[in-house]
Amino acid sequence: MKRVVYLSSKKRLIYINAISYFFPETSYNNTQIIEDYLKYSSPEDIKDVTEDSIFNQCGIRKRYAAEVEETAKELGNKSAKKFFDEWNVDPSTIDYIIFVSDALDYKGPTTACVMQYDLGLPETCGAIDVLHGCTGYIYGLSLAKALIFSGQCSNVLIVTADTPSKVVHPEDIDLRAIFSDAGATTLVSNQKIDGMLNYEISDFIFGTDGKGEKNLYVDRSATKNAADVKWLQQHEHIPGGLRRGRMYMNSPQIFLFALRKVPVLIEQVLEKNNVKFEEIDYFVLHQANGQMLEFIRKRLKIPEEKFIINIENIGNTVSATIPIALKEMIEKGIELKKGNKILLGGFGIGYSWGATIITV
Amino acid sequence: MEDISEFIKKIEFEIDEIESETINPETKFRELEEWSSMMGLIFIALIDTEYDVTVNGDDLINCVTVQDLYNVVKSKIQ
Numbered sequence: 001m002k003r004v005v006y007l008s009s010k011k012r013l014i015y016i017n018a019i020s021y022f023f024p025e026t027s028y029n030n031t032q033i034i035e036d037y038l039k040y041s042s043p044e045d046i047k048d049v050t051e052d053s054i055f056n057q058c059g060i061r062k063r064y065a066a067e068v069e070e071t072a073k074e075l076g077n078k079s080a081k082k083f084f085d086e087w088n089v090d091p092s093t094i095d096y097i098i099f100v101s102d103a104l105d106y107k108g109p110t111t112a113c114v115m116q117y118d119l120g121l122p123e124t125c126g127a128i129d130v131l132h133g134c135t136g137y138i139y140g141l142s143l144a145k146a147l148i149f150s151g152q153c154s155n156v157l158i159v160t161a162d163t164p165s166k167v168v169h170p171e172d173i174d175l176r177a178i179f180s181d182a183g184a185t186t187l188v189s190n191q192k193i194d195g196m197l198n199y200e201i202s203d204f205i206f207g208t209d210g211k212g213e214k215n216l217y218v219d220r221s222a223t224k225n226a227a228d229v230k231w232l233q234q235h236e237h238i239p240g241g242l243r244r245g246r247m248y249m250n251s252p253q254i255f256l257f258a259l260r261k262v263p264v265l266i267e268q269v270l271e272k273n274n275v276k277f278e279e280i281d282y283f284v285l286h287q288a289n290g291q292m293l294e295f296i297r298k299r300l301k302i303p304e305e306k307f308i309i310n311i312e313n314i315g316n317t318v319s320a321t322i323p324i325a326l327k328e329m330i331e332k333g334i335e336l337k338k339g340n341k342i343l344l345g346g347f348g349i350g351y352s353w354g355a356t357i358i359t360v
Numbered sequence: 361m362e363d364i365s366e367f368i369k370k371i372e373f374e375i376d377e378i379e380s381e382t383i384n385p386e387t388k389f390r391e392l393e394e395w396s397s398m399m400g401l402i403f404i405a406l407i408d409t410e411y412d413v414t415v416n417g418d419d420l421i422n423c424v425t426v427q428d429l430y431n432v433v434k435s436k437i438q
Contacts, residue, residue, distance in 0.1 A: 053396060056396055056398065057396060057397070057398045058398075251401065252401055252404065252417065255401045255404075255405060256404065256405060256408060256414075259405045259408065259409060260408070260409075291398050291402070295374070295402055295405060298373070298374065299409055
């Protein structure tokens, strides 16, 4: 018997309807991270490092850090509570929560399950964690879209939050300069909602290359090579004690990876959605490093006004950078017109990369 | 490979604050006011994307002038 394939003649439209974000209270400027660095190293090592040289390396002057016991979940919850107030959304309308983070509370239970209770979401709500970093927002959007498209739910809350500051040693000043803690909440729905963003989500592309494992990873953070007493004792003198592991990054390799992959990523997502390069009104890429983004912008000959870089007073907040940048565009009064197209792209730890296009 | 003047133009394009024609083949790039380790990475990335050649950190350490760097790239292309 021949199988009959039914193709839907009408494309089901799915929307990013609202975004809110939250930063922890504590932030550090470049002078402060130099002072902290000197507690663990000799002045000789960084005699050329100044406030401005740090800025010139990464385009960042300020980054945030959660309190010692404040986890990524807490930052995510705070962004979600802010979201419910700011957009006047009733938590009872949420029927699925996706928590995207590289800093989950437990190996079990699923952090998103705990958030269901914290946020007062209905018991009928589905809850799942997605362990992803720089590409995490793209994964969150694609899963939310798939869940809605397949008719499993209607209103998905994506919470992207991370706390990289907890796994950075102050002596790794290049990492300390870049990484920042934050949370963001995004609502993806099966319909437009009056007074909300109503950005239509189109098709996705993904990429993975696990050979990048050791070029950006958090050592001693889980089951492989788990932290032992000796290792922990070595770091007792550091605030927070690196009890959740220590991040290592091979900056030249990561830089080259981004430079090789991002142009391909952009080309592929344009092709998949049948959109021309010139038709993109804004490019919102993962805010990894301001210098690196600027280099990518020049390579691709993207005009400055179309290319969002908002990293200066925020830093690299991992899976939260894209929603924060999108929300800031609105807050800064960038006038988006109906039909404007925004390309979203994430890339980094994994290696992993992914992109989509949203239409205003 | 194109001649060194094109190579220099590409380098100058990547250094925001630099006046054009500041760099010549004899320029010791580490002595440029704008030089930083990030600039070194940008050079490596520029060469990677423009010439499809991977220059590693050691190659860069052995170069003093722009001419040295050009010669390394040229030798790797051939």
